[in-house]
C-alpha cells in the first residue's frame with residue numbers, strides 16, 4: 001500500500017463501466033433501503049484519494065463520514081491489525097478478557113476532558129454506544145426522561161431514532177419510537193441570527209430558551225440526561241453560540257441530570273482538538289465516541305465519571321463483539337498516530353486553508369449564507385440568492401457535479417442545504433485546494 005498516487009485522475013466517465021456493472025449487482029442483491037451517495041465502487045484508498053474499480057482517482061472530502069480521520073489504511077493500523085488477526089480474532093471480552101480492550105479504555109479515560117476518575121465501556125457502533133450511555137444515565141439517576149435537540153442525529157436503532165430529529169430519511173415509517181424522549185430548541189447561530197442578531201451571539205440566551213422548555217415540559221425531577229453533539233453532524237455542522245453548552249452543562253450539574261456529549265462525529269482530532277468539548281471548556285459526564293476512533297474498524301465507546309459508569313449492575317452492559325480485539329488494536333494505532341504525527345495541528349491547518357478559500361467564495365456569491373465549523377469539520381450553508389431560504393436544489397446539483405468531476409463531497413442538514421467537508425487529516429494542501437477549486441468552478445457555472 002501507500003503507493004496510491006496522490007492526484008485526481010479521471011480515466012472514464014463517473015461512474016465508469018466496472019462501477020456500473022457492480023451497481024447492477026448491488027441493486028439486485030442489496031436492500032434498496034441502503035442508499036449510496038456516489039455509485040462508484042472503491043478499490044483502494046489512502047491519503048486524500050479514493051481509487052475506484054475503473055482506475056479513477058477521486059479527492060476524498062468525506063473520510064467515509066468522519067471515520068478515516070488519520071487516512072485510509074494508515075500504516076500503523078495495518079501493522080497492528082495484521083498482528084492482532086494473527087494472534088486471535090475474538091474471545092468475547094465478557095468471556096475471557098484481553099489487554100487491548102483495557103488499553104483502549106485507559107487511553108479514552110486519559111484523553112477525554114476532565115481529570116476525575118473515569119471508566120469506559122466499548123461497543124460496535126455509534127448508535128449502540130449512545131443507547132448504552134442512556135442506559136447508564138438512567139441506572140445512575142434512577143430517572144427516565146431524556147432530552148435531545150433540534151437537528152440532532154444520534155443513530156438509527158429504535159432508541160436513537162427517537163433521539164434523532166429528522167424524519168426523512170431516518171425515521172419515517174419506522175415507528176413507534178422509544179418513549180420518554182423530548183426535544184429542546186438548539187442554538188443555531190446562522191438561522192437564529194436571521195430572526196434576531198442577539199440570538200446568534202448570545203449562547204446563554206439560547207440556553208435559557210432550551211432550559212425553559214426542559215423545565216416546563218419535563219422537569220429536572222424526571223430527567224435522566226441531556227444528550228447533545230457539541231458540533232452537530234448530520235443536522236448541518238451547527239456550532240452553537242458561545243456560552244450555550246457551558247450553560248446547559250452547569251444546569252445539569254445543579255439538577256442531578258447527566259450531561260452526555262455525543263462526539264461520534266466531532267471527536268478524535270476532527271475539530272483540531274481531541275474532542276470538540278475542549279474548545280467549549282466543558283467536561284461532559286459521559287462522552288460517546290465512535291467513527292474516527294479506529295480508522296474504519298467498527299468500534300465505539302462510552303467514557304465518563306467512574307461513579308456514573310459504575311452505576312449499572314455487574315453484567316448489565318456488554319455485547320458479543322463490543323471492543324473486538326482487532327478493532328481495539330486499530331484504535332490503539334489510531335491514537336498513537338494522532339499523537340505522534342501531530343494531527344491536531346494538521347486539523348487546525350486544514351481549517352485555515354478551507355475557511356480562507358470558502359470565505360473568499362462567500363464574499364463573491366450571495367448563495368453561500370454561512371461558512372462554519374472547526375478543524376477539518378467545515379460546512380457551507382447554501383441559500384437562495386441574498387435570502388436565508390435554504391437551497392437544497394443547488395446543494396444537490398453542486399454535489400452531483402463535484403462527484404462527476406472526481407471530488408467526493410457530502411451533504412447534510414435538516415433542510416438538505418449544507419455541503420460538508422470532512423477530509424482525512426492526511427490529505428495534502430494541494431488536493432484540498434484542488435477539490436475546493438473544482439467546487440468554486442461549478443458554483444460559478446450554475
Ligand SMILES: *Cc1c(COP(=O)(O)O)cnc(C)c1O
Nearest residue numbers: 125126127153154155233264265
Ligand atoms: C454517525 C453518528 C452516530 C451513529 O453512529 P453509527 O456508528 O452509525 O451507529 C451517532 N451520533 C452521531 C453524532 C453521529 O454522527
